[in-house]
Amino acid sequence: MRNVKGPEIKSVEDLIGPLARVRPGRPGGEVSGTGARTLLASVTAEEPTGRTAGDVPVPAAVRRYGLRRLTLGAAAVVLAAGFVVGPSLLEDGSGGAASYANSAVAIEREGGDYVARIKDPFAEREEFGEAFAALGLKVGLNLSPASPGAVGEIFRVGTSGGGVGRGFVAGTEPSGCSPSEPGCVMVLRVPADFTGEAWIELGRQARPGEAYRNHGSAVGRYGELRGTDVDGRPVEEVLAEVRRRGLQVEFQRIIVGDGGSLSFEAVTAGEVGPAWTVWDAEAAMAGKVRLMVTPEKLDDNPMYEPGLGPGGLDDLGESDEPGKSGEPGRSGGG
Amino acid sequence: MSDDRPARFEAVYREAYGRITAYAARRCDSPQDAADVVAETFAVAWRRVDELPKGQEAVLWLYGVARNVLANHRRGETLRRARSAGLDAEMADLYAAPADRGVEMSVIAEVFRNLSEDDRELLSLVAWEGLEREEIATMMGLSRNAVRIRLHRARRRFSRALAAAGVPFGMERRMVPAGRSL
Incomplete structure (x- = not known):
């Protein structure tokens, strides 16, 4: 792993590993033991109540790494009904939502978001733009070749105007799948109350010989120099x-x-x-x-x-x- | 629709129990404290079960809860410590150190203990929990870049403190456990 480096230097983590009371990689308690079973029973004996006084905060929305959220303020403006008619433009009856699909992408209103499922990651940006425009959203989406760790991630985003308290969120369906697997779909969620203009660059798999547009690490988990220490x-x-x-x-x-x-x-x-x-x-x-x-x-x-x-x-x-x-x-x- | 919550929680509990107990034990000075942290972590998690993420992220989320519980616990402990500092030192002698810990390891342990809590936690998450940078980022709600920077600095501060304490890098290989690179 660290074979480039001479024998004189080793990782600091190697030094502190032995300090751990429970050795790295080892579990602490045994889940089938009496203590574990008793704790589970006592914890779940009550109805889950949500946060109670004195509780520590829990981590906020756990994010897929690399995921980008833009917080642009709190003004919420609900989109008006009556959009451009497209090939499969549907209103949901509430007058505030619609769906649209073409060969590149299918966009549906789900709760407070428009959810865009990418059908063809290699489609031209015009096709994505057409779909968002049909729903009244000024979202320019471009899928660009990205290093393996950034496929399915938003790696560049810009906005102008608009007011949302939440952000653009990229993910995959089924949840957590890798976009390179068959059946795994890239998904982009856009707050339905976003009224500004946005440009989003989402990572897709590169074609053979295609340069990555992002700056992914070559030494990280997905990098081809994974495990090499290059720094200095x-x-x-x-x-x-x-x-x-x-x-x-x-x-x-x-x-x-x-x-x-x-x-x-x-x-x-x-x-x-x-x-x-x-x-x-x-x-x-x-x-x-x-x-x-x-x-x-x-x-x-x-x-x-x-x-x-x-x-x-x-x-x-x-x-x-x-x-x-x-x-x-x-x-x-x- | 809420009926699947106990089953979902139990599945996560089974998956995470070993790791959360290890996390607590590695950071608490007494088994009682560790048990408190574990119990409180899962109690909070159950109360907030609706927010429990799916898949592997659930464990990272639980690490995050455990970290907050531990921080809370330490705040209480600091207050108690202020009153019983003298007694603490005495008790510490009784709380036996592992016999096989050589002089060199004691120095490393000492240097490590003297790092800031943030540095110690980051390095521990890599070295002890075996988390990748991406996972730490998820757990702490930070960007990967932020984690990378913080880790880089924590490692550097640790290296410098070690050097200052006269511990050179490149010590005997016998101390290498499950080696991880960043």
């Missing part, structure tokens, strides 16, 4: 691992500007010296990674330092798969 390592060491895994590589130089702003510049392998420093590795396309490098070794990783561009700790609205997209100076990837 010399190019030659990381390249050895890249080659060992039979991957291709491209480079982007990180340029730290005044005040810590970051920009990125594509550089050729010939320009990059073996002693340059790698700070991050991104998935460029299937079989190819993009190493983010600087000629000199900096004290800290510029991608993650506080106040230095994309990694700023306050930048909580973005996630790492798509998160680095959309920043000034960032090239489209691949």
Whole structure:
């Protein structure tokens, strides 16, 4: 796993694993034991009441990772009835909702949301736009090739005007399935009371040889360098691992500007010296990674330092798969 | 329609019990405290069963509840501690340390204990609960990027504190448990 790295460095987690009272990977109590059964019985003896005084808060809506919510304010304006007539435009009788389907997408009103089920991830944006427009929604949806971890995720979104207290939510049906599996459908929920204009880029599987449009991690769970620690390592060491895994590589130089702003510049392998420093590795396309490098070794990783561009700790609205997209100076990837 | 709630809860309970008890035991100084945290976690979860997510996310949600319960518990404990600090030290000697813990491990343990609670929790979730960054993000309601940054910093602070305490990296391999990379 960490075989690129010399033997002198190991992960800090390796050090603290043995400190755990219950060894990592081991269960604590035995669920079939008396204690566990008694607790279950006593807990469920009462009707579930919802929150009671003194309870700790529970996690808010658990989100699929990478999922994006936009909170744009609280003004709620209910959409008026009477939409453009489309191939299968249906009103639900309440006068405030409708459905629409074409070969690319089927959109239905479900509660407070319009739920768009993607029928053809490779369809042109015009077809998605037509469907939303038929329901009175100014939503521009584009499905773009994305690294495996970001398929089915919103990785870029922009809005103008409108007022919703909730957000655009991407998911899959059946719940939690992977969009690459047969029968798994990508779903986008749009608040029905969204009155503004939105542009949403949703990740789809890449065709062979197609560059990813997002900036997904190459070392994360879905990355082809999964498990490799690249942060602060010399190019030659990381390249050895890249080659060992039979991957291709491209480079982007990180340029730290005044005040810590970051920009990125594509550089050729010939320009990059073996002693340059790698700070991050991104998935460029299937079989190819993009190493983010600087000629000199900096004290800290510029991608993650506080106040230095994309990694700023306050930048909580973005996630790492798509998160680095959309920043000034960032090239489209691949 | 609410009739499936007990069955659904029980299924999640069975799935999560081992992990939640381990989570509590790894963080509580006494078995009584750990038991309290486990019981309260599941009690809260049952009361909020309508909010219980489906699938694997349910366990992450429960970790999140357990974390809040534990934090609550610690706040109470801090108040008690203020009154019984002296006694605590005495009791700590009685609360036997594992015999096989070498000097080096004691130093690592000490450095680890002195990290901020947030850093300790993040590193523990990786090293002890074996959670991936994405899962921690889900559990804590943070973006993956935020988790990545925080982990990066926690690891760095820990490394620096270790170095300051004279523990170099690259110690004997025998200490490597189920190794995880980030």
